[in-house]
Amino acid sequence: MSNPAQQVGSVRPFPLWAAVVPAVLLLLVSGFFAVGLTRDPHRLPSLMIDRQMPEFALAPLSEGRQTLRNEDLVGHVSIVNVFGSWCIACVAEHPQLIEIARSGVVPIYGVDWRDEPGAGTAWLVRYGDPYTLTGVDADSRLAIDLGVTGAPESFVIDTGGRIRYKHVGPITSEIWADTLLPIVRNLEAEGS
Amino acid sequence: MKHLAMALMLFLASAPSMVAAYAQEPEFDPKVEAAAREVGKSLRCVVCQNQSIEDSGAPLAADMRRLVRERLAAGESPDEVRAYMTDRYGNFVLMKPPVQLDTLLLWLGPLLFACLALAGWLVYVRPRTQIAAAAEPLTEEEQRALARHLAEGAEL
Numbered sequence: 001m002s003n004p005a006q007q008v009g010s011v012r013p014f015p016l017w018a019a020v021v022p023a024v025l026l027l028l029v030s031g032f033f034a035v036g037l038t039r040d041p042h043r044l045p046s047l048m049i050d051r052q053m054p055e056f057a058l059a060p061l062s063e064g065r066q067t068l069r070n071e072d073l074v075g076h077v078s079i080v081n082v083f084g085s086w087c088i089a090c091v092a093e094h095p096q097l098i099e100i101a102r103s104g105v106v107p108i109y110g111v112d113w114r115d116e117p118g119a120g121t122a123w124l125v126r127y128g129d130p131y132t133l134t135g136v137d138a139d140s141r142l143a144i145d146l147g148v149t150g151a152p153e154s155f156v157i158d159t160g161g162r163i164r165y166k167h168v169g170p171i172t173s174e175i176w177a178d179t180l181l182p183i184v185r186n187l188e189a190e191g192s
Numbered sequence: 193m194k195h196l197a198m199a200l201m202l203f204l205a206s207a208p209s210m211v212a213a214y215a216q217e218p219e220f221d222p223k224v225e226a227a228a229r230e231v232g233k234s235l236r237c238v239v240c241q242n243q244s245i246e247d248s249g250a251p252l253a254a255d256m257r258r259l260v261r262e263r264l265a266a267g268e269s270p271d272e273v274r275a276y277m278t279d280r281y282g283n284f285v286l287m288k289p290p291v292q293l294d295t296l297l298l299w300l301g302p303l304l305f306a307c308l309a310l311a312g313w314l315v316y317v318r319p320r321t322q323i324a325a326a327a328e329p330l331t332e333e334e335q336r337a338l339a340r341h342l343a344e345g346a347e348l
Contacts (some may be wrong), residue, residue, distance in 0.1 A: 140255035
């Protein structure tokens with residue numbers, strides 16, 4: 001004959017760990033999603049950092065100007081900015097590019113990406129031309145070589161023609177002052 | 193923050209607009225074309241992200257399709273073409289990521305969750321069903337005691 005108290009005891013409550021483990025797992029998975037789901041999946045890590053700028057030669061946007069090629073980026077720090085007249089965010093960043101060009105801190109080279117003939121030129125006439133030189137990349141050759149996924153994207157190139165930083169999205173005044181300008185200054189100091 | 197959100201929205205809106213570009217692709221050797229379709233199906237469109245470049249209407253995907261064909265026509269193997277792309281866009285550009293150390297969680301994740309479910313069943317569900325199954329039927333004496341207790345309870 002079993003003691004009734006013992007029988008009740010055999011339907012034991014779960015041990016403490018059995019209550020704690022699922023709670024911890026839930027927290028872990030929630031934390032994972034809380035971070036993961038707020039990240040922008042369009043921002044991919046760049047593999048191009050610290051690599052040599054890919055070989056390229058882009059036809060000039062304006063007639064009579066020279067071809068934009070690797071040699072143009074050697075001997076000084078420069079920024080390569082991928083834009084297109086179809087790109088709305090490029091309009092947003094444009095005043096900042098004009099300001100950088102005006103300050104003379106660093107030359108900006110434009111890559112007019114996947115544009116209709118003439119559209120890029122008209123766009124620069126309308127909004128102003130901050131570029132030292134602009135090349136046309138109508139069929140994404142350089143863009144794919146650079147791992148570009150959208151415009152605008154900007155690459156900071158060191159004096160040796162190596163990619164040292166990539167910024168995805170428009171350059172705002174904050175991004176310029178807090179991120180890009182210090183990098184440019186650093187690379188200038190490094191190169192001289 | 194508002195500026196950041198605004199900038200982000202503008203950026204997302206600025207991916208090359210969706211224009212179907214399948215039609216005017218240059219003709220290639222049928223062999224190259226067949227290989228290119230295979231490669232293209234294994235490469236992710238980096239603009240729309242959940243389509244392969246073969247399925248995507250994004251202009252960048254069209255340029256990638258053409259690049260794939262050109263490289264294959266130039267004698268590169270499908271794997272070399274894929275390597276060219278992953279060299280620039282990372283494993284992300286592959287529709288099927290490779291099994292390697294940092295993708296183990298991705299590949300084994302479903303198995304992991306299945307194990308968790310099994311463990312949960314073993315810990316939480318099975319003991320209860322076992323207790324219920326193992327319970328002996330009440331003896332006659334217990335039946336009477338139960339009836340008595342219930343009757344007493346009813347009077348209260």
